[in-house]
Amino acid sequence: MSKFLKLVGSTALCASLIAAPAMAEKMGLGRAALPEEVASWDHDVSPDGTGLPEGSGSVLYGEEVFADACAACHGDFAEGVDNWPKLAGGMGTLDREDPLKTVGSFWPHLSTAWDYVHRSMPFGDAQSLSDDDTYAIVAYILYSNDLVDDDFVLSRENFLEVEMPNADGFILDDRDTTEAHFWKAEPCMSDCKDSVEITMRATVLDVTPDEGESTEDAALEVAEEEPVQEVAVVEEAPEEIVLAAFDAELAEAGEKVFKKCKSCHMVGEGAKSRSGPHLNDLFGRPLGGIEGFRYSKTMEEMGAEGLVWNEETLAAFLAKPREYVNKTKMSFAGLKKDDDIKAVTEYLKSVSP
Amino acid sequence: MSDTHLKNASRRQFLSGAAAVGAGTLAGGAVHAAGDPLIMETQDFAAGLGVGVDETPYGLPIQFEGDVVRRNVEWLTADTISSINFTPIHALDGTITPQGCAFERHHSGAIEMSKDEYRLMIHGLVDEPLIFTYEDLERFPRVTRTFFLECAANTGMEWAGAQLNGAQFTHGMIHNMEYTGVTLRTLLEESGIKPEGKWVYVEGHDASSNGRSIPLEKALDDCMIAFKANGEALRMEHGYPVRLVVPGWEGNMWVKWLRRIEVVENAVESREETSKYTDVLENGIARKWTWVMDAKSVITSPSPQSPIKHGKGPLVITGLAWSGRGAITRVDVSIDGGMSWQEARLAAPGQDMALSRFYLDIDWDGSEMLLQSRAMDSEGYVQPTKTELREVRGLNSIYHNNCIQTWHVKTNGEAENVEVS
Numbered sequence: 001m002s003k004f005l006k007l008v009g010s011t012a013l014c015a016s017l018i019a020a021p022a023m024a025e026k027m028g029l030g031r032a033a034l035p036e037e038v039a040s041w042d043h044d045v046s047p048d049g050t051g052l053p054e055g056s057g058s059v060l061y062g063e064e065v066f067a068d069a070c071a072a073c074h075g076d077f078a079e080g081v082d083n084w085p086k087l088a089g090g091m092g093t094l095d096r097e098d099p100l101k102t103v104g105s106f107w108p109h110l111s112t113a114w115d116y117v118h119r120s121m122p123f124g125d126a127q128s129l130s131d132d133d134t135y136a137i138v139a140y141i142l143y144s145n146d147l148v149d150d151d152f153v154l155s156r157e158n159f160l161e162v163e164m165p166n167a168d169g170f171i172l173d174d175r176d177t178t179e180a181h182f183w184k185a186e187p188c189m190s191d192c193k194d195s196v197e198i199t200m201r202a203t204v205l206d207v208t209p210d211e212g213e214s215t216e217d218a219a220l221e222v223a224e225e226e227p228v229q230e231v232a233v234v235e236e237a238p239e240e241i242v243l244a245a246f247d248a249e250l251a252e253a254g255e256k257v258f259k260k261c262k263s264c265h266m267v268g269e270g271a272k273s274r275s276g277p278h279l280n281d282l283f284g285r286p287l288g289g290i291e292g293f294r295y296s297k298t299m300e301e302m303g304a305e306g307l308v309w310n311e312e313t314l315a316a317f318l319a320k321p322r323e324y325v326n327k328t329k330m331s332f333a334g335l336k337k338d339d340d341i342k343a344v345t346e347y348l349k350s351v352s353p
Numbered sequence: 354m355s356d357t358h359l360k361n362a363s364r365r366q367f368l369s370g371a372a373a374v375g376a377g378t379l380a381g382g383a384v385h386a387a388g389d390p391l392i393m394e395t396q397d398f399a400a401g402l403g404v405g406v407d408e409t410p411y412g413l414p415i416q417f418e419g420d421v422v423r424r425n426v427e428w429l430t431a432d433t434i435s436s437i438n439f440t441p442i443h444a445l446d447g448t449i450t451p452q453g454c455a456f457e458r459h460h461s462g463a464i465e466m467s468k469d470e471y472r473l474m475i476h477g478l479v480d481e482p483l484i485f486t487y488e489d490l491e492r493f494p495r496v497t498r499t500f501f502l503e504c505a506a507n508t509g510m511e512w513a514g515a516q517l518n519g520a521q522f523t524h525g526m527i528h529n530m531e532y533t534g535v536t537l538r539t540l541l542e543e544s545g546i547k548p549e550g551k552w553v554y555v556e557g558h559d560a561s562s563n564g565r566s567i568p569l570e571k572a573l574d575d576c577m578i579a580f581k582a583n584g585e586a587l588r589m590e591h592g593y594p595v596r597l598v599v600p601g602w603e604g605n606m607w608v609k610w611l612r613r614i615e616v617v618e619n620a621v622e623s624r625e626e627t628s629k630y631t632d633v634l635e636n637g638i639a640r641k642w643t644w645v646m647d648a649k650s651v652i653t654s655p656s657p658q659s660p661i662k663h664g665k666g667p668l669v670i671t672g673l674a675w676s677g678r679g680a681i682t683r684v685d686v687s688i689d690g691g692m693s694w695q696e697a698r699l700a701a702p703g704q705d706m707a708l709s710r711f712y713l714d715i716d717w718d719g720s721e722m723l724l725q726s727r728a729m730d731s732e733g734y735v736q737p738t739k740t741e742l743r744e745v746r747g748l749n750s751i752y753h754n755n756c757i758q759t760w761h762v763k764t765n766g767e768a769e770n771v772e773v774s
């Protein structure tokens with residue numbers, strides 16, 4: 001940690017400035033944290049197993065839980081969907097161009113996987129997995145990486161026995177030695193090289209977001225007032241759509257609620273299915289009705305039995321997704337407030353073209 | 354009525370600006386045979402009345418600046434909820450970044466949390482585990498300091514080659530704000546630290562539970578618990594009501610919506626400090642705990658999004674420089690792709706771990722330029738070329754790319770992101 005010492009030295013002046021309000025005694029502010037409060041928040045798990053709770057989970061059960069809670073983004077085999085992270089594969093790629101860094105090929109500690117799944121996943125419904133489910137999911141991720149057999153059961157007892165392939169693949173920051181030549185006394189000021197040639201241009205790739213529309217459009221957006229939009233949408237709604245009229249104020253509130261849904265569902269012009277199906281023309285659509293989208297079996301069966309999305313079915317589903325559609329792939333816990341359900345329904349009516 | 358006036362003025366200004374780009378030397382102040390109509394004719398705004406006070410209780414930039422906004426690069430991430438956007442550094446000057454256009458990086462979205470809902474817990478290897486409310490924090494002795502925050506992935510898309518065409522996209526994962534709050538040291542002294550405590554593990558209130566381990570030396574040295582930035586409350590996207598400030602170190606450690614500080618004996622090695630924010634070298638071995646941001650600079654104008662519109666003659670070249678190891682002491686600028694260099698003028702003496710603004714005033718002869726800037730810090734560290742960095746690190750590091758940037762300025766004043774030999 002010599003680099004760190006160097007840093008401390010260079011910031012000594014700043015440290016003395018910032019620490020100006022030095023105190024002789026404690027301020028007596030705040031209150032004692034109750035043990036149960038600490039327990040409620042303190043979930044981190046360290047490489048030596050500190051923080052791991054009792055519990056266990058098998059690869060087989062993990063496959064089920066993974067399919068329900070994780071596969072929508074990470075794929076059935078942890079291979080990743082679209083731009084979502086791949087959790088398996090990539091062995092032997094770290095020293096190649098574009099290495100594939102997965103739990104199996106890169107992560108040095110299994111504790112990190114358990115900790116992250118337990119605290120931060122599923123995306124949009126974090127901290128909902130039980131300890132046993134987490135053991136099972138991590139077991140399945142290990143299996144997907146060919147690190148354990150299909151009869152493996154991961155538990156607190158055998159946790160530290162699992163060997164991570166890239167455990168020795170890390171070194172501490174060594175910039176102050178391997179890059180010591182960057183600390184130059186005097187950089188070159190003239191005749192530093194004989195000639196200069198352009199070797200690559202960004203415009204060849206053409207991956208920069210287009211700004212063409214920005215100058216005027218952005219200005220006009222600021223200048224124009226909102227209400228115009230509502231009128232336009234009502235006018236455009238064709239007659240055959242039963243729910244043509246909508247409450248603009250409620251829809252606006254619903255747009256805020258929809259933020260919770262946006263990571264998986266698109267709606268409006270040009271909407272496509274992502275990790276969740278698009279929600280255009282939702283009302284009147286059979287459950288599981290987007291062709292080619294991989295729904296849960298139950299969802300497809302309910303649609304085949306004639307159930308369609310309307311205010312009633314949507315409200316029931318949004319209140320308790322997993323009760324209404326057993327084993328739905330939607331990893332969202334549901335909306336607790338009726339008002340939120342009404343608002344988001346209104347919003348969906350307002351934006352569906 | 355005044356709206357119409359403003360809109361017309363906007364359109365006129367936009368058109369004249371567009372014309373100037375094409376014509377090069379035909380600038381706004383050109384001589385007209387019958388005198389400049391903007392001077393000869395009474396303008397609407399010179400005759401009528403403007404907008405009264407309280408029209409906008411909290412002011413926003415005038416509409417003509419509507420394009421000076423954060424932008425994202427959609428293909429970079431799967432979703433905007435867990436994504437990043439970029440500060441429009443090409444259009445800003447000075448050193449302080451306004452909060453409204455300072456870049457955002459969320460792992461599970463920006464959460465809306467009130468001060469009343471806020472709690473901060475300190476526990477672990479401490480004498481007394483404590484819980485603070487927001488009001489408690491405001492009663493501790495306060496400090497105010499200015500620091501840059503740079504995402505470790507800033508310029509990360511440029512390792513393999515020139516890729517994004519604009520300083521906003523290549524270097525915009527940075528902002529610089531004046532923070533007000535209390536030192537982490539103050540809070541840790543309040544709870545008392547046991548001798549075995551060597552690290553603090555910090556974690557946010559949001560669903561990502563973004564957590565990082567920070568060595569106790571750093572925590573006690575200069576880290577801050579901030580609740581104000583640039584004089585006002587933090588914005589939601591920057592962690593309202595409370596974020597951690599870790600001067601000079603990668604942005605991921607500056608945990609937003611800070612809820613928990615655990616004093617521990619060893620690093621937790623969370624996802625953000627093992628699977629992410631580690632730097633893979635050419636041999637497949639990865640560096641970890643690469644916290645400090647090395648000295649770096651970029652010319653913000655001229656640049657691809659800020660071309661020269663006025664033709665040859667006096668030209669202000671300007672940019673930003675910073676170092677996580679101390680203060681910027683010098684910035685050199687090259688207009689010939691690094692064959693020769695001249696020292697730029699610092700707008701103010703460099704401050705530790707804060708942005709410095711530099712200027713170089715030249716008489717542009719209208720010929721092509723390969724613009725580069727090179728920062729030096731108080732440690733004697735000199736910003737390396739991309740070739741020098743690649744020689745040590747290869748192409749797969751993603752993070753900590755602090756190479757010298759090159760803009761190719763053409764005779765018409767347009768600029769492009771390029772790599773040079």
